[in-house]
Amino acid sequence: MRELEYPFDSEYILKKSKRIRRQLLEEGSAFLHKKIAVLGGSTTHDIIRVLELFLLNCGIEPEFYESEYAQYWQDVMFDNPLLVRFEPDLIFIHTSNRNIAAYPAPGTGEDEIDAMLEEQYGHFAAMWDRIADRYHCPVIQNNFEYPFYRILGNREAVLPQGRIRFLNRLNEKFYRYAREHDDFYIHDINYISAAYGLDKWADPFYWHMYKYAMCMQAIPEFSYNLANIIKAIFGRNKKSLVLDLDNTLWGGVVGDDGAENLEIGQETSLGQVYSEFQRYIKAQKDIGVMLNVNSKNEYDNALAGLNHPDGILRPDDFLVIKANWEPKSSNMAAIAQELNILPESLVFVDDNPAERDIVRTQLPGVAAPDIGTPEQYIRVLDHAGFFEVTNLSEDDRRRSEMYRANIERERQQQNFGDYREYLRSLEMRGTIKPFEPVYMARIAQLTNKSNQFNLTTRRYTQSDIERFAADESYITRYGKLEDKFGDNGVVSVVIGRKDEAERALHLELWLMSCRVLKRDMEYAMLDGMVHACRSCGIATLFGYYYPTAKNAMVRDFYGAMGFEKIREEEDHSSVWRYDIPAVYEDKNTVIRVAE
Amino acid sequence: MNREEVFDRLNEVFRDVFDDDSITVTETTTADDIEEWDSLEHINLLAAVEQEFGIKFNMGQVVSMKNVGEMADIIIAQLGA
Numbered sequence: 001m002r003e004l005e006y007p008f009d010s011e012y013i014l015k016k017s018k019r020i021r022r023q024l025l026e027e028g029s030a031f032l033h034k035k036i037a038v039l040g041g042s043t044t045h046d047i048i049r050v051l052e053l054f055l056l057n058c059g060i061e062p063e064f065y066e067s068e069y070a071q072y073w074q075d076v077m078f079d080n081p082l083l084v085r086f087e088p089d090l091i092f093i094h095t096s097n098r099n100i101a102a103y104p105a106p107g108t109g110e111d112e113i114d115a116m117l118e119e120q121y122g123h124f125a126a127m128w129d130r131i132a133d134r135y136h137c138p139v140i141q142n143n144f145e146y147p148f149y150r151i152l153g154n155r156e157a158v159l160p161q162g163r164i165r166f167l168n169r170l171n172e173k174f175y176r177y178a179r180e181h182d183d184f185y186i187h188d189i190n191y192i193s194a195a196y197g198l199d200k201w202a203d204p205f206y207w208h209m210y211k212y213a214m215c216m217q218a219i220p221e222f223s224y225n226l227a228n229i230i231k232a233i234f235g236r237n238k239k240s241l242v243l244d245l246d247n248t249l250w251g252g253v254v255g256d257d258g259a260e261n262l263e264i265g266q267e268t269s270l271g272q273v274y275s276e277f278q279r280y281i282k283a284q285k286d287i288g289v290m291l292n293v294n295s296k297n298e299y300d301n302a303l304a305g306l307n308h309p310d311g312i313l314r315p316d317d318f319l320v321i322k323a324n325w326e327p328k329s330s331n332m333a334a335i336a337q338e339l340n341i342l343p344e345s346l347v348f349v350d351d352n353p354a355e356r357d358i359v360r361t362q363l364p365g366v367a368a369p370d371i372g373t374p375e376q377y378i379r380v381l382d383h384a385g386f387f388e389v390t391n392l393s394e395d396d397r398r399r400s401e402m403y404r405a406n407i408e409r410e411r412q413q414q415n416f417g418d419y420r421e422y423l424r425s426l427e428m429r430g431t432i433k434p435f436e437p438v439y440m441a442r443i444a445q446l447t448n449k450s451n452q453f454n455l456t457t458r459r460y461t462q463s464d465i466e467r468f469a470a471d472e473s474y475i476t477r478y479g480k481l482e483d484k485f486g487d488n489g490v491v492s493v494v495i496g497r498k499d500e501a502e503r504a505l506h507l508e509l510w511l512m513s514c515r516v517l518k519r520d521m522e523y524a525m526l527d528g529m530v531h532a533c534r535s536c537g538i539a540t541l542f543g544y545y546y547p548t549a550k551n552a553m554v555r556d557f558y559g560a561m562g563f564e565k566i567r568e569e570e571d572h573s574s575v576w577r578y579d580i581p582a583v584y585e586d587k588n589t590v591i592r593v594a595e
Numbered sequence: 596m597n598r599e600e601v602f603d604r605l606n607e608v609f610r611d612v613f614d615d616d617s618i619t620v621t622e623t624t625t626a627d628d629i630e631e632w633d634s635l636e637h638i639n640l641l642a643a644v645e646q647e648f649g650i651k652f653n654m655g656q657v658v659s660m661k662n663v664g665e666m667a668d669i670i671i672a673q674l675g676a
């Protein structure tokens with residue numbers, strides 16, 4: 001919904017929240033349902049009200065638990081039965097500098113200050129440890145914003161007695177905990193309050209009147225930033241940028257002005273603005289964002305522009321370059337198809353409001369932010385948080401490389417008459433093993449991101465995944481695939497629940513990344529499951545298909561794998577059965593597998 | 596801005612905030628008259644009124660305000676100043 005896209009009108013959202021909520025619920029469908037516990041150290045009512053809107057807008061329908069006023073710590077430490085029964089999928093702890101029990105004073109000694117710091121930190125760390133122990137769910141914790149006054153003036157930041165210094169040290173301890181613990185995330189309100197303006201943010205009126213840690217008008221910014229982390233945790237990040245060229249990546253029109261006359265580089269102020277923007281975009285590649293071009297241009301002119309000697313971005317930074325005279329919305333759809341991702345994973349960046357509008361109307365779900373004037377591009381894209389980083393995995397850093405290898409493979413495929421011959425030429429090597437600690441994060445990420453090749457679309461946190469791995473009554477397998485063009489990483493996940501009495505295995509999850517479609521990896525996974533079953537006396541597999549808006553491609557997957565359909569409901573969900581034959585021949589013949 | 600215009604605009608704000616087009620506020624309307632108007636919604640309502648009229652209530656005013664008529668008094672006084 002346009003009203004909820006960054007940059008948004010906070011006051012409008014606050015005023016019209018009830019109507020916006022009603023519309024979101026009417027228009028949306030197939031929401032991901034998530035239970036979110038908000039444990040507050042100050043009032044949380046309006047934070048939740050606005051957070052709900054932003055989450056609905058990313059396809060997540062939250063159900064909230066709200067602690068009684070300032071009971072965040074007690075709820076956890078004394079196992080509030082309401083919270084225990086709620087079984088949260090995520091816990092958010094909303095504390096602020098108003099919750100610091102004791103600050104150093106100008107005369108406090110350094111040893112005493114260190115002890116105070118440990119005590120404040122211990123109060124929080126004990127709570128986080130208990131959450132990890134009891135709830136096994138992701139935790140989001142605010143860091144501390146700065147106070148709105150400084151007793152020691154500028155020395156506040158320097159001396160151990162200063163509150164600013166004290167909060168900085170405490171924040172550092174929070175960050176260390178976050179680095180050392182999976183599924184623990186910091187909500188950086190120190191940054192958000194600075195970007196918003198600390199004097200306005202910390203308006204004491206709202207604390208003393210209503211016990212709000214920040215002013216009412218800042219709540220949408222706060223909740224938006226929080227919603228970004230939540231949607232990233234639950235796999236709703238965008239994946240790819242699609243960029244216009246003329247007046248977006250450089251000043252001027254390359255077809256009219258000629259590449260040599262474009263504004264890019266250090267010669268002019270505007271040229272410098274575009275250089276900084278290109279550098280910003282290039283850095284997105286390092287966090288796994290795939291870059292593409294969608295420009296109304298002759299292809300050769302587009303390349304000439306991208307080869308400008310003072311440019312930062314180069315043609316090979318992009319996976320797909322569409323420079324033609326087709327409607328931009330068709331180019332967008334084509335790019336999504338070539339990358340094998342859904343159009344709604346794309347962010348379209350274009351200086352022209354008319355082009356943005358066409359893309360928005362033709363391809364609902366594609367983000368096309370109002371990026372403003374060139375000097376505002378970075379701020380708008382950055383604060384929009386499309387690609388919020390939760391876990392920077394090796395896979396993220398290498399994503400562009402992997403997709404490029406895919407495009408290479410497709411080109412090669414066209415040179416082979418026989419598909420199996422082509423598959424053999426890829427020299428594929430697979431690893432299919434029970435879940436291992438190094439891959440837990442990636443496995444959880446896949447269960448949240450995979451929509452198309454996903455039979456049951458069950459979403460799991462990393463803690464869930466770790467529990468399956470440790471539970472004897474489950475068989476878990478991840479699949480990793482390499483070939484001569486590169487390493488695809490972990491691409492497939494299967495989880496089966498044992499039924500000892502029936503000597504059967506119920507396949508609760510079977511998913512695969514679309515980047516390895518038609519590579520026979522699914523057969524290799526079946527072989528792996530069958531081998532595992534035979535070694536523990538299981539003779540029958542049961543497969544389940546639950547339809548969603550996105551997984552029609554696997555409706556007959558089990559049929560293709562040799563299962564027999566034993567039931568189909570009206571909504572097309574189905575149950576399949578496979579009796580492992582006495583003599584089982586591996587179905588995969590093209591991937592060399594290590595088990 | 597005369598009192599009638601202030602009430603017209605207040606009406607719009609109330610309707611937006613409570614998402615209810617049947618609301619019509621008068622001099623004597625209080626929180627008891629509107630079902631959803633509780634202490635938490637009150638915060639949001641005041642923020643929306645401040646934005647509508649480009650004014651700011653101080654703490655004393657918020658604490659003492661008894662009904663919509665008194666709210667209008669404060670708005671008119673601030674706009675007139």
